Amino acid sequence: MPTRSVRRNSLWTATGIVPQPGPLSADLQVDVCVIGAGIAGLTTAYLLAKAGKLVTVLDDGAVAGGNTQYSTAHLTAVLDQRYAKIERLHGLKRARGAAASHTAAIDRIESICRQERINCDFTRVDGYLFSSLGDPADGLDEELDAAVRARLWGVEKVARAPLGAFATGPALRFPGQAQFHPLRYAAGLVRGILRDGGRIFTATRATAIEGGTPAHVYTGAGPVVTADEVVVATSTPIGDRFVMHSKLAPYLSYVIGALVPRGSVSKALFWDTEKPYHYVRVQPLTPSHVWQGDQSPGTHEVLLVGGEDHKTGQACDHAERYHRLEVWGRKRFPMIESVRFRWSGQVMESVDGLGFVGRNPLDAPNVFIATGDSGNGMTQGTIAGMILTDLIMDRENEYAALYDPSRKTLKAVGTFVRENLNVLRQYGAWLTPGDIESVGQLAPDTGAVIRRGLSKLAVYRDSRGNLHQRSAVCPHLGAIVRWNQADRTFDCPCYGSRFDCYGKVINGPASRDLARIWELEALLRTPETAGDLNPTASW
Ligand SMILES: Cc1cc2nc3c(=O)[nH]c(=O)nc-3n(C[C@H](O)[C@H](O)[C@H](O)COP(=O)(O)OP(=O)(O)OC[C@H]3O[C@@H](n4cnc5c(N)ncnc54)[C@H](O)[C@@H]3O)c2cc1C
Numbered sequence: 001m002p003t004r005s006v007r008r009n010s011l012w013t014a015t016g017i018v019p020q021p022g023p024l025s026a027d028l029q030v031d032v033c034v035i036g037a038g039i040a041g042l043t044t045a046y047l048l049a050k051a052g053k054l055v056t057v058l059d060d061g062a063v064a065g066g067n068t069q070y071s072t073a074h075l076t077a078v079l080d081q082r083y084a085k086i087e088r089l090h091g092l093k094r095a096r097g098a099a100a101s102h103t104a105a106i107d108r109i110e111s112i113c114r115q116e117r118i119n120c121d122f123t124r125v126d127g128y129l130f131s132s133l134g135d136p137a138d139g140l141d142e143e144l145d146a147a148v149r150a151r152l153w154g155v156e157k158v159a160r161a162p163l164g165a166f167a168t169g170p171a172l173r174f175p176g177q178a179q180f181h182p183l184r185y186a187a188g189l190v191r192g193i194l195r196d197g198g199r200i201f202t203a204t205r206a207t208a209i210e211g212g213t214p215a216h217v218y219t220g221a222g223p224v225v226t227a228d229e230v231v232v233a234t235s236t237p238i239g240d241r242f243v244m245h246s247k248l249a250p251y252l253s254y255v256i257g258a259l260v261p262r263g264s265v266s267k268a269l270f271w272d273t274e275k276p277y278h279y280v281r282v283q284p285l286t287p288s289h290v291w292q293g294d295q296s297p298g299t300h301e302v303l304l305v306g307g308e309d310h311k312t313g314q315a316c317d318h319a320e321r322y323h324r325l326e327v328w329g330r331k332r333f334p335m336i337e338s339v340r341f342r343w344s345g346q347v348m349e350s351v352d353g354l355g356f357v358g359r360n361p362l363d364a365p366n367v368f369i370a371t372g373d374s375g376n377g378m379t380q381g382t383i384a385g386m387i388l389t390d391l392i393m394d395r396e397n398e399y400a401a402l403y404d405p406s407r408k409t410l411k412a413v414g415t416f417v418r419e420n421l422n423v424l425r426q427y428g429a430w431l432t433p434g435d436i437e438s439v440g441q442l443a444p445d446t447g448a449v450i451r452r453g454l455s456k457l458a459v460y461r462d463s464r465g466n467l468h469q470r471s472a473v474c475p476h477l478g479a480i481v482r483w484n485q486a487d488r489t490f491d492c493p494c495y496g497s498r499f500d501c502y503g504k505v506i507n508g509p510a511s512r513d514l515a516r517i518w519e520l521e522a523l524l525r526t527p528e529t530a531g532d533l534n535p536t537a538s539w
């Protein structure tokens, strides 16, 4: 029986406001239609609008309401996948390209903040990759050599990370990294887009994309956007059934935000070498923040501790993961007064450790994608904006080949096979019993997957006791979703689609909600429409 748990609340939404323009209500003709208003979509739209293009941005939720609001916003060229691995998979020249492009992205964010006068606490800080004490396989020396070869500026090994009484093992210090408030930055990009003639529509879901001259983007409520180019910046691509998803693996990552006395934790970015690793930093609370807490912004700041990653839809101990993060944090940071924020979000790992930015494979040449952030989506999304703007403006970009979505990295074939075998295994859930035997066992504000004949249902009982039932079959490729009590979502263990407790899609690749019961029954009864549940059918 699922347990009750904490509700997700993010520091950024408690301390930042982003304008939310409202839905698209009529057909529109533009130069470029960007789907997705996270950091990748907004940066692309901002740079294109600045370059003179007429752009529109569509988002099915709120501006920056996707994974961008769940980031811890370490702005860094210290890649999660580590340079030793990147060099092994891609060679030295490409590892240097990765280091240079992420460094250029931090510089670009800094220059946008300056030009647009964005008050988002952008601050340059050092980054520290530290060894968990007693970890003989920390790989620090190997990573130091690889980072030096990749020409990351100024990297050096130090005896420990500057974390007060917390005795880390030896550490690598990476100067010139940065941090910011992601929603305040997003709000600045929105202002720039609107000023330069762009338009943004929220609560507007793109349901189909048709490349070609011109391209069309169809939306759920009816209006159609006609455009010369379409950019799909939806974190994981919609409109693609299989090709790109087989090169991506979705992971959920968890964060707690704890109040600590101001100045009690060094201002820097920190990562340890555990697997999965922890990531840490402090965020100042300034009087200009919209702060509804009881502590004064002048005396406290928020310590962010992240980690506990797992493949989306493949764990059911979400509350315990927050608890473990808190235990880990309190042991090392005794100055923690109280944990005020807990949230989780999804990162899209690419099988070869680098993002995918460029023309969508097997699609019309005027449909572009940005995905595969691999835990570095703040800089990766900015790189996407820089590359896609150059491709659309017909300009050279030195990093375009490195991030080309069509690339094949032969040395990553092992990870590719492992991740896709893992996906295939998830279809075994068609044969297993439900989480509970009957909906009568469901407590208020909990959900579960139950068996009904040959199929399964995603059921949620709201806090008033009303029951909401949908098919548990993910409309992307037909895997069975799983209940996530911490986020009140149904998560697909296949390629990471996520649905809210009422079955509404909130994360692709699915672009439709979980089917209503009568829709499911009609589909199963009618052979000619059964293709909607068939992995080979086109989107
Ligand atoms: C817990 C956590 C910590 C992280 N920490 C860091 C960090 O420290 N540093 C870092 O660099 N990165 C970090 N990341 C990664 C980073 O936050 C993400 O990679 C990045 O925000 C992704 O941005 P995006 O624009 O690609 O996607 P998103 O922000 O997810 O935006 C995609 C948008 O597309 C919209 N959308 C989807 N489908 C449709 C549709 N059919 N029609 C219309 N709109 C649609 C969504 O509503 C959403 O707003 C972290 C991520 C998590 C979850």
Ligand code: FES
Pocket: 474, 475, 476, 477, 478, 479, 492, 493, 494, 495, 496, 497, 508, 509, 510
């Ligand atoms: S995300 Fe592909 S089947 Fe669910």
